[in-house]
């Protein structure tokens with residue numbers, strides 16, 4: 098087994114939160130290694146979904162620091178749109194995942210961190226609640242990587258679980274998770290025709306049940322680049338009645354790419370999947386790829402403007418919304434999220450809508466889902482604070498967690514999992530890891546005022562502006 102040199106900070110998972118965390122740690126002065134299983138950085142961010150919640154619904158920024166810098170760099174190359182207010186999501190920003198990938202890689206390289214791609218975190222070597230090293234597997238076999246502080250950005254809390262940190266799974270009452278979806282991108286769309294159709298067919302553009310934002314209107318969306326919507330319920334119902342559609346979902350989300358006739362499509366859905374179970378993941382990949390083909394047939398046959406569309410990109414893997422969440426000294430709640438609560442130890446902010454896709458017990462047992470299943474979505478008027486305690490799992494002293502597996506309830510995680518929020522928690526965790534590595538290696542022992550001051554100096558948004 099190869100033994101690598103000792104690092105100050107090792108970040109596991111180079112996705113939405115992980116790259117930002119590693120950049121933050123390196124810029125804060127830590128010798129940092131980023132470990133990622135795939136050959137690209139960005140994780141689920143590279144599916145091309147629009148970023149909701151960069152600003153809150155009252156237009157105040159919730160994301161600053163390294164995440165905002167990434168978006169600003171990508172904007173210079175035309176890779177993301179401006180932030181626009183959105184009646185359903187509060188705010189929205191369209192993105193081109195290829196531009197974002199390149200910007201991420203440039204920033205990672207410039208930060209001075211080391212990267213280890215094509216390497217899969219396997220387990221930890223832990224002694225009395227302190228991780229000594231992680232073991233990773235790659236083409237060279239197994240490697241041991243020692244460090245002072247670790248940051249788990251695997252999305253699934255793989256490292257935290259392996260090290261014995263407290264964690265939970267899925268919904269509190271039954272442990273079931275939000276459904277998974279494969280996001281794909283199509284080209285050859287004539288969006289002018291699609292908007293014109295929606296203008297005269299409000300039944301395909303209705304305000305969804307339970308939705309608390311302003312009324313939908315095509316005029317609000319049409320002129321704004323990168324602004325996506327969910328709808329097409331009537332067309333889906335028609336296709337289902339004709340036997341052309343079997344996907345357990347009532348609506349379709351679409352996110353136009355900046356400046357070109359390409360659209361990210363969110364239409365597939367599989368319930369009852371545990372994203373940490375390889376057999377479930379295999380089933381989800383096979384089924385969502387079948388649904389992708391069915392979705393493209395539906396688009397061509399039923400949706401005006403998409404008659405000649407074709408698949409430009411299928412995802413690097415099925416999109417998993419929820420698996421493990423660590424238990425920290427504080428558990429973020431839906432009430433905190435909805436009320437825009439602030440905390441004395443807040444180190445990041447969130448404004449992504451509370452977005453919980455139906456968790457179907459029937460589907461978990463393989464049964465049909467009546468009506469297909471919906472999505473609960475509430476926009477966030479005022480951004481909320483995220484306490485440092487949510488990033489420090491109980492049971493392991495030298496570990497931080499960022500991204501969708503932070504300490505939150507099932508419902509609150511429906512907001513904290515948003516891309517801008519993952520970037521913000523990544524920044525906070527990376528900076529805290531570097532500061533802890535420079536002292537006794539225990540993030541919980543850091544003076545919180547000093548952490549907050551460092552983050553402010555780095556441009557992070559901690560207080561609501």
Ligand SMILES: Cc1cc2nc3c(=O)[nH]c(=O)nc-3n(C[C@H](O)[C@H](O)[C@H](O)COP(=O)(O)OP(=O)(O)OC[C@H]3O[C@@H](n4cnc5c(N)ncnc54)[C@H](O)[C@@H]3O)c2cc1C
Nearest residue numbers: 110112113114134140141146218252416417500501514516
């Ligand atoms: C279908 C879908 C639609 C969504 N839509 C939106 C949207 O419209 N807008 C929005 O803002 N957010 C959206 N989200 C939420 C958001 O995209 C994700 O929650 C967020 O990107 C997750 O970030 P993360 O850093 O926690 O995880 P990821 O971005 O998944 O990063 C985890 C990284 O860790 C790596 N990894 C995992 N395990 C290991 C291991 N054992 N060893 C090595 N590497 C490992 C992965 O390869 C990946 O690169 C959506 C999510 C999904 C799934």
